[in-house]
Amino acid sequence: MARLAGRRVLFGVPILFAVTFGVFAIAAASPFDPVKAYAGTAGLTASQENLDQLRANLGADQTLTARWWDWVTGALTGDLGDSAVMRQPVADVITERIGWSVLLAATAFALAILLGTLLGVLAARRRGGLVDRVVTSLAYTLEAAPPFWLGLLAIWLFSLKLGALPAGGLTDTGTHVITAGQVANHLILPALVLAVSQLPWFALYVRQGVGDALDEDPVRGARARGLAPRTVLVGHALRSGMLPVLTLVGSRVPELITGALLVETVFSWPGIAAATVEAATSVDFPLLAALTVLATAAVLLGNLLADLLYGLADPRVGFDG
Numbered sequence: 001m002a003r004l005a006g007r008r009v010l011f012g013v014p015i016l017f018a019v020t021f022g023v024f025a026i027a028a029a030s031p032f033d034p035v036k037a038y039a040g041t042a043g044l045t046a047s048q049e050n051l052d053q054l055r056a057n058l059g060a061d062q063t064l065t066a067r068w069w070d071w072v073t074g075a076l077t078g079d080l081g082d083s084a085v086m087r088q089p090v091a092d093v094i095t096e097r098i099g100w101s102v103l104l105a106a107t108a109f110a111l112a113i114l115l116g117t118l119l120g121v122l123a124a125r126r127r128g129g130l131v132d133r134v135v136t137s138l139a140y141t142l143e144a145a146p147p148f149w150l151g152l153l154a155i156w157l158f159s160l161k162l163g164a165l166p167a168g169g170l171t172d173t174g175t176h177v178i179t180a181g182q183v184a185n186h187l188i189l190p191a192l193v194l195a196v197s198q199l200p201w202f203a204l205y206v207r208q209g210v211g212d213a214l215d216e217d218p219v220r221g222a223r224a225r226g227l228a229p230r231t232v233l234v235g236h237a238l239r240s241g242m243l244p245v246l247t248l249v250g251s252r253v254p255e256l257i258t259g260a261l262l263v264e265t266v267f268s269w270p271g272i273a274a275a276t277v278e279a280a281t282s283v284d285f286p287l288l289a290a291l292t293v294l295a296t297a298a299v300l301l302g303n304l305l306a307d308l309l310y311g312l313a314d315p316r317v318g319f320d321g
Contacts, residue, residue: 008300008303008304012297012300015296015300016293016296016297017072019292019293019296020068020071020072020289020292020293021068023285023288023289023292024064024067024068024071024285024289025064027283027285027288028064028067067285068289071285071286071289075289075290075293078091079091080094080286080290081285081286081287081290082286083275083279083284083286083287084282084284084286084287085278085279085282085284085287086275086278086284086287090286090287090290091290093275093287094272094275094290094291094294097270097271097272097274097275098271098272098294100170100269100270100271101260101264101269101271101272101273103187104187104190104191104194104260104263104264104269104271105194105256105257105260107187107191107195108190108191108192108193108194108195108198108256108260108263109195109198109252109256111191111192111195111199112194112195112196112198112199112202113202115195115199115202115203116198116199116200116201116202116203116205116206117202117203117206117242117245119135119138119139119199119203119206119207120135120202120203120204120205120206120207120209120210121206121207121210121238122135123135123136123203123207123211124206124207124208124209124210124211124214125214127207127211132207135203135207136204136207138200139199139200139203139204140200140204142196142197142199142200143200143201145197146197146262147193147194147197147259147262147263147266148262148263148265148266150193150196150197151189151190151193151262151263151266151267152266154189154192154193155167155168155189155266155267158189159189165185165188165189166185166186166189167189167267168186168190168266168267168268168269169186169267169268169269169270170182170183170186170269170270171183171186186267189267190263190264190266190267190269193263193266193267194256194259194260194263197259197263198252198255198256198259201248201252202245202248205245205248206242206245209242209243209245210238210242213238246306247306248306249302249305249306251302251303251306252302253298253299253301253302253303254295254299257295257298257299260273261273261276265277272291272294275287275291276291279291
């Protein structure tokens with residue numbers, strides 16, 4: 001296990017370097033001017049001399065490779081630079097927001113796995129039956145629905161029509177103290193929406209895996225020995241059928257990150273979504289690079305976690321193979 005993790009870390013280092021260079025290259029080729037974005041309306045009346053001085057202060061007058069290398073060498077020492085659009089160090093921008101994003105994504109991912117597994121098992125018990133048709137149809141319908149549309153629909157129904165849950169934010173309006181109760185109440189809708197956007201994949205994978213396992217000879221033999229149907233389903237078919245699902249843990253991380261950014265925007269959740277949008281539209285090189293590295297590292301860790309879980313669940317799979 002340690003050897004596999006070490007190989008993945010060594011393999012991930014050049015990927016992170018390449019990703020950060022790609023971010024700086026794309027940002028440099030974009031038509032947006034970071035100096036004008038930083039200056040705002042004041043840049044409309046500023047002299048060219050002042051704009052050039054501001055460009056030098058922001059480092060925007062340097063070449064692509066020089067900007068990238070300065071950022072990389074600083075990041076290796078713990079200095080991620082300063083965000084021009086947020087007017088504060090990049091490390092502070094991420095620190096203030098990453099915890100709320102992780103809370104939302106982790107809660108939604110756990111709900112998606114639990115609900116998807118439950119629905120997939122119910123559908124696999126009798127493939128072709130009424131429950132199977134309903135679950136499959138619902139899964140394919142939700143798979144085609146974008147997260148932001150689900151979010152707007154949830155706000156319309158639960159907030160505007162029913163008035164049961166808050167429409168967004170982290171705390172109630174006019175409240176300056178963050179409490180666990182308020183956070184939990186405001187977390188329900190965005191977490192459910194993000195979970196529902198991820199749920200179809202788990203439900204369909206579990207349905208297919210458990211359904212195929214029920215037709216395998218070992219499971220047939222367990223049923224022939226007179227074991228209870230629940231024991232056969234949970235103790236034999238579910239364990240075997242869940243192995244392919246473990247590969248989804250890593251492959252769904254990019255979609256989870258994208259969905260979380262959309263859901264955070266719809267529900268005004270104070271995560272990294274707003275910072276990502278601001279960094280992209282303002283061509284904030286340091287913040288863009290840091291957020292991209294963060295997302296790339298999450299994807300790499302997700303893939304590693306999927307491989308480790310698969311190896312632990314199936315002893316036939318070697319970590320050093």
